[in-house]
Amino acid sequence: MIKKNSPNKPIPPSEDDISAPAAGAEEIAATGNRGAPGEPQTARPMLSEKQVLALIPIARSTLWRLEATGRFPKGSYIPGTNRKLYFEDEVIAWQNRVDGHVGPRRRPRRKTPKPAKQTA
Numbered sequence: 001m002i003k004k005n006s007p008n009k010p011i012p013p014s015e016d017d018i019s020a021p022a023a024g025a026e027e028i029a030a031t032g033n034r035g036a037p038g039e040p041q042t043a044r045p046m047l048s049e050k051q052v053l054a055l056i057p058i059a060r061s062t063l064w065r066l067e068a069t070g071r072f073p074k075g076s077y078i079p080g081t082n083r084k085l086y087f088e089d090e091v092i093a094w095q096n097r098v099d100g101h102v103g104p105r106r107r108p109r110r111k112t113p114k115p116a117k118q119t120a
Contacts, residue, residue, distance in 0.1 A: 046085040049075070055091065 053060060066072035073090035077083070 045088040046076075047088050047091060049084050049086070052086050052091060056095070 047055070049060070049063070053063065056063070058066075063072065067074055073086060073094055075084040075086045078085060
């Protein structure tokens with residue numbers, strides 16, 4: 001027989017859920033995004049594509065191109081919702097990296113005098 005919990009009662013976690021660390025826990029602990037061991041974990045804020053584009057004045061296609069070439073943090077698709085979200089701290093770190101970066105400069109155009117028209 002299958003037990004059903006009422007909507008108001010949360011399902012208690014099993015021992016397997018408590019003892020097994022989440023995938024990538026070392027990586028998260030190393031960056032300090034979710035607190036120190038023994039402290040309550042906090043969620044990393046996420047931004048939608050629309051919010052990212054409001055922060056960074058580029059076109060959607062440019063965002064996709066930067067992401068595909070590895071020059072912008074990869075977004076995460078949320079299963080079943082067809083939404084792509086970006087971690088806020090990664091976007092801020094990217095902004096700090098490009099702040100003050102001077103890209104390749106164009107050579108100035110060579111100004112040559114126009115040849116005088118010859119009249120015959």
